[in-house]
Amino acid sequence: MKVPDTAAVTALVAEFADPETGRGLGPMGQIRSVAAGPDGIAVTIALTSHSALLWPATRARLEERLRTAFPSAGPVVVTVQTHERAPGKLGQVGLEAKSVIAVGSGKGGVGKSTVAVSIAIGLARAGSRVGILDADVYGPSVPHLVGLSGRPQIDGGRIQPLHLEVGPHPLPVMSMGFLVPPGEAVVWRGPMLHGAIAQMLRDTAWGPLDYLVIDMPPGTGDIALSLSQVLPLTGAVVVCTPQDVALLDATKAIAMFRKVQIPLLGMVENMSFFLCPGCGKRYDIFGSGGARRTAADLDIPFLGEVPLQMAIREHGDAGRTAANYDDDASRPFFTAICERLVGNLAAAHAARPPLPSLPVL
Numbered sequence: 001m002k003v004p005d006t007a008a009v010t011a012l013v014a015e016f017a018d019p020e021t022g023r024g025l026g027p028m029g030q031i032r033s034v035a036a037g038p039d040g041i042a043v044t045i046a047l048t049s050h051s052a053l054l055w056p057a058t059r060a061r062l063e064e065r066l067r068t069a070f071p072s073a074g075p076v077v078v079t080v081q082t083h084e085r086a087p088g089k090l091g092q093v094g095l096e097a098k099s100v101i102a103v104g105s106g107k108g109g110v111g112k113s114t115v116a117v118s119i120a121i122g123l124a125r126a127g128s129r130v131g132i133l134d135a136d137v138y139g140p141s142v143p144h145l146v147g148l149s150g151r152p153q154i155d156g157g158r159i160q161p162l163h164l165e166v167g168p169h170p171l172p173v174m175s176m177g178f179l180v181p182p183g184e185a186v187v188w189r190g191p192m193l194h195g196a197i198a199q200m201l202r203d204t205a206w207g208p209l210d211y212l213v214i215d216m217p218p219g220t221g222d223i224a225l226s227l228s229q230v231l232p233l234t235g236a237v238v239v240c241t242p243q244d245v246a247l248l249d250a251t252k253a254i255a256m257f258r259k260v261q262i263p264l265l266g267m268v269e270n271m272s273f274f275l276c277p278g279c280g281k282r283y284d285i286f287g288s289g290g291a292r293r294t295a296a297d298l299d300i301p302f303l304g305e306v307p308l309q310m311a312i313r314e315h316g317d318a319g320r321t322a323a324n325y326d327d328d329a330s331r332p333f334f335t336a337i338c339e340r341l342v343g344n345l346a347a348a349h350a351a352r353p354p355l356p357s358l359p360v361l
């Protein structure tokens with residue numbers, strides 16, 4: 001058998017794109033070791049926790065590429081280690097995060113909070129550092145969906161968020177629901193609203209994050225405008241149901257995000273269809289394919305659909321939204337949405353001007 005050439009293997013790995021930046025692993029200093037010999041090829045690469053969700057797929061793609069390029073090499077094994085790339089401080093609030101994702105909708109009650117929390121949990125389970133900001137100061141529902149309650153402590157002048165244990169890193173959650181007793185109405189006026197959002201972002205001890213997921217209140221652009229003024233948002237995900245009226249409202253929400261110059265990361269169709277647990281038949285209760293068509297018409301990515309399932313509602317009401325990932329009936333839908341979202345972010349990064357090169361190890 002022909003022994004593969006280490007230099008040729010290294011050259012191929014160097015060109016292979018990092019799923020966070022979209023740039024070659026070589027110039028970014030992410031090749032840890034390459035061994036090529038009569039026993040096969042063993043490569044260790046380092047990837048960031050921002051792309052944790054894409055690690056298995058990235059590993060498989062690199063192995064496949066090496067097998068194709070060196071067909072007589074014998075076994076090919078790629079190992080992944082963590083590559084530390086610290087987030088920068090964002091905007092006036094100095095939040096340390098790499099991606100800030102707002103989840104919004106036009107219409108209320110379409111499942112925005114459920115989708116926002118599920119995206120955050122999906123990313124965290126894979127190994128990313130994630131935080132959730134509940135920006136619905138009028139009707140905060142994140143505490144209920146994740147089963148957290150209690151008043152955050154103030155420590156060193158910073159609000160200590162409550163934490164969810166859903167992945168290798170504790171997931172900080174901040175919500176007005178922790179600060180205002182349940183059932184007590186808050187009447188926010190414009191400047192106070194802006195101040196409350198800015199304060200929750202600035203004064204919460206989030207720690208360094210790969211993603212901050214923001215659950216937006218329905219409709220109005222006030223909060224989107226406030227957010228866009230205090231920190232650069234990576235983009236917005238718009239949730240809707242397949243009904244015409246919800247799609248019309250989603251179109252308005254998209255126009256609103258465009259107006260305040262928040263990029264659109266994609267659309268999620270929730271309550272897309274009902275799979276009868278008894279007979280397995282699919283019922284398109286609110287029609288079908290509407291959000292996919294709307295997304296195509298408006299030229300934004302379609303991230304995926306979530307069926308209407310009794311268990312999703314039950315998990316939410318029981319404060320166990322994370323259980324949607326333990327359930328074979330719902331996990332694939334939420335996972336697919338997270339994967340498309342992270343994949344699209346990588347593509348957007350790759351389209352930006354190059355990062356400064358690091359010396360090759």
Ligand SMILES: Nc1ncnc2c1ncn2[C@@H]1O[C@H](COP(=O)(O)OP(=O)(O)OP(=O)(O)O)[C@@H](O)[C@H]1O
Nearest residue numbers: 108109110111112113114218307308309312313316
């Ligand atoms: N796919 C689904 N299947 C079943 N129930 C769902 C689904 N998505 C959301 N729900 C349920 O619908 C209700 C509303 O969801 P959620 O609170 O996420 O909506 P929202 O858009 O954030 O609402 P609001 O506009 O009030 O903020 C909740 O009880 C939730 O559990």
Ligand SMILES: [Mg+2]
Nearest residue numbers: 112113136141
């Ligand atoms: Mg909500």
